Amino acid sequence: MQNQDYIKDWVKIRNNRVFHCGSLLFENKEADLNKFLKCVYSELNLDYPKFHKMDGLSKLGILASEILFTSNSFSEETALIFSNKSSSLEADRQFQASTESFASPALFVYTLPNIVLGEISIKFNLKGENAFFVSEKFDTELITDYTSALLKEEKAPQAVCGWLNLQNDEYDVFLCLISSRGKTLFSEENLEHLYYFE
Amino acid sequence: MRHLYLLDDAIISPLGFTTSENLKAVRQGISGIQPYTFSGIKTYAGFISNKKIDAGFYEIAAPEKYTKLEKMLILAIQQVLDKNPGLDRASIPLILSTTKGNIDLLDNLGNFPKNRIYLGKLAQTLSDFFGFKQKPMVVSNACISGGLALSITKRLMITGKFKNAIVCAGDLLSNFVLTGFNSFQALSKNPCKPFSENRDGINLGEAATAILVSSEKPKTKSVSLIGEASANDANHISGPSKTGEGLFKSITSIVQKTGISPENIGFLSAHGTATLYNDEMETVAFDRAKLNTVPINSFKGIYGHTLGASALIESILSKYSLLNSELYATVNFDKTGVSKPLNITSEYAKKELSYVLKTASGFGGCNLALMFKKNLV
Numbered sequence: 001m002q003n004q005d006y007i008k009d010w011v012k013i014r015n016n017r018v019f020h021c022g023s024l025l026f027e028n029k030e031a032d033l034n035k036f037l038k039c040v041y042s043e044l045n046l047d048y049p050k051f052h053k054m055d056g057l058s059k060l061g062i063l064a065s066e067i068l069f070t071s072n073s074f075s076e077e078t079a080l081i082f083s084n085k086s087s088s089l090e091a092d093r094q095f096q097a098s099t100e101s102f103a104s105p106a107l108f109v110y111t112l113p114n115i116v117l118g119e120i121s122i123k124f125n126l127k128g129e130n131a132f133f134v135s136e137k138f139d140t141e142l143i144t145d146y147t148s149a150l151l152k153e154e155k156a157p158q159a160v161c162g163w164l165n166l167q168n169d170e171y172d173v174f175l176c177l178i179s180s181r182g183k184t185l186f187s188e189e190n191l192e193h194l195y196y197f198e
Numbered sequence: 199m200r201h202l203y204l205l206d207d208a209i210i211s212p213l214g215f216t217t218s219e220n221l222k223a224v225r226q227g228i229s230g231i232q233p234y235t236f237s238g239i240k241t242y243a244g245f246i247s248n249k250k251i252d253a254g255f256y257e258i259a260a261p262e263k264y265t266k267l268e269k270m271l272i273l274a275i276q277q278v279l280d281k282n283p284g285l286d287r288a289s290i291p292l293i294l295s296t297t298k299g300n301i302d303l304l305d306n307l308g309n310f311p312k313n314r315i316y317l318g319k320l321a322q323t324l325s326d327f328f329g330f331k332q333k334p335m336v337v338s339n340a341c342i343s344g345g346l347a348l349s350i351t352k353r354l355m356i357t358g359k360f361k362n363a364i365v366c367a368g369d370l371l372s373n374f375v376l377t378g379f380n381s382f383q384a385l386s387k388n389p390c391k392p393f394s395e396n397r398d399g400i401n402l403g404e405a406a407t408a409i410l411v412s413s414e415k416p417k418t419k420s421v422s423l424i425g426e427a428s429a430n431d432a433n434h435i436s437g438p439s440k441t442g443e444g445l446f447k448s449i450t451s452i453v454q455k456t457g458i459s460p461e462n463i464g465f466l467s468a469h470g471t472a473t474l475y476n477d478e479m480e481t482v483a484f485d486r487a488k489l490n491t492v493p494i495n496s497f498k499g500i501y502g503h504t505l506g507a508s509a510l511i512e513s514i515l516s517k518y519s520l521l522n523s524e525l526y527a528t529v530n531f532d533k534t535g536v537s538k539p540l541n542i543t544s545e546y547a548k549k550e551l552s553y554v555l556k557t558a559s560g561f562g563g564c565n566l567a568l569m570f571k572k573n574l575v
Contacts, residue, residue: 076432080430085316085318086316087299087316087317087338089315089316092298092301092304092374093304095374095378096304096305096374099374099377103377103378103380103381104381105378105381105382108377108378108379108381108382109435109436109561111298111374111378112297112338112340112560112561112562113338113339114338114339114340114560114561114562114564115340115435115561115562116562117339117430117562117564118430118431118434118435118561118562118563118564119435121430121431121432121563122432122433122434122435122563125432126430126432127429127430127431127432127443127444127447128429128430129427129428129429130339130428130430130562130564131337131339131346131350131428132337132338132339133335133336133337133338134316134317134318134336134337134338135318135333135335135336136316136318136319136322139333139335141333142333142335145354145357145359146350146353146354148357149353149354149356149357150353152356153353153356155353155427
């Protein structure tokens, strides 16, 4: 398929490090996930009390999108196309554990993977298309095809797409801003290269 | 305008294990909802016994090798394949919609391997069972998932990589989800009453469904998806928007893009979960979109809320509504209990239809609108 969209910007959060467009933005040796996320929150000078009530998946999504959206202009029609392996399994286990004593509605609401898309939409006032896919590993073909189709059909002027996985406190975040302007052509190969090697 | 044609389908639900059994009950306004007790809590729910599933499954494969949800989905997909023996299993993709997949394994794995809890593994299990060669895709986007899977399939057709696809959807009635909705105080103790004055919450249900879709027009009278849009409320992760913003936006977007005005929409299959806030949110959105006189139905009184399966089952029923020129009743609806005038269907009726609108909304602030069209030969 002919493709004239570009990967304008990208963020990775992996192994206690936050990368922005390939360069290291922040590193912290904190072993506890929540403490690490709190450090990133402070580093980004965020003041968003709701953040502290979120589950880990939503926190990761908010932090990564904060970097993308403060570095780039964006429309409220920006589409969000995320994917992962573990769905909301981390939140599922936490809610399941809570049912032993008192089933927590505050935990239950996070037992869907697309809640992070809602949290990001609220924070940045995005009213566009959303889709959450689940696959055993990052399906760059599906994400490229679907994002390209949305942009080509003018369902969205730009999109944030990628991978956002969390399980057993192990996280892997790779989100890209796809736009009609940029240097890196948006293709399956380039998406894969950035995800695995950059 | 590109079309996604809706071809053969199957619905596995408490009403029956074929689409025709389901349609028969839907026409008669028969509900699959029964009294149901879990952890000492009384509600009503749509439940399918393992015994009934295994009786149907036994002819296909060994029941103990597959989870309940897998068996339900396999039974649905098998029927679609049986009706289409010429389908090339090497090239056809499988798109699965589910919110919680094999969630019942979370507290009781039984003899299944740990990885069976992953939605990707569930889809791969189905794919391997039928010998499909393409990577399966899973859509998990709360309660709009089943309809969103159709939208996504239509949009992916633009790549030209496939002409036909099987879209399937399923979710279980699990203690996990029952406990969760109960913690929200969203479960009704009675049969749910969509759009009614004394509605007091949802009934949950389980079901699976599958449908063959194609980008090529069939030679017989058909129904196609001609427009689709989704939008986020950007308002609250679990509370419906007071202005119905995302749903209104989804509807106006497809009305604009398809050029089908409210006067031409013959039937609207709403989400209608029967919670106070959801039904009111939909009402506000429908009123803003000037859909007040369109016959509107909710299937939740028949199936309960089947989560990731609901919007696909309701799309399939919308297809039959168009093909058979019929409107289905909103079971348990009595006295209107929403803030704007709406034309809620109270009984089965015959009506010539050209276009049907399907809408859905879900947690995370997601909303979806689909426009279906009847195509004559």
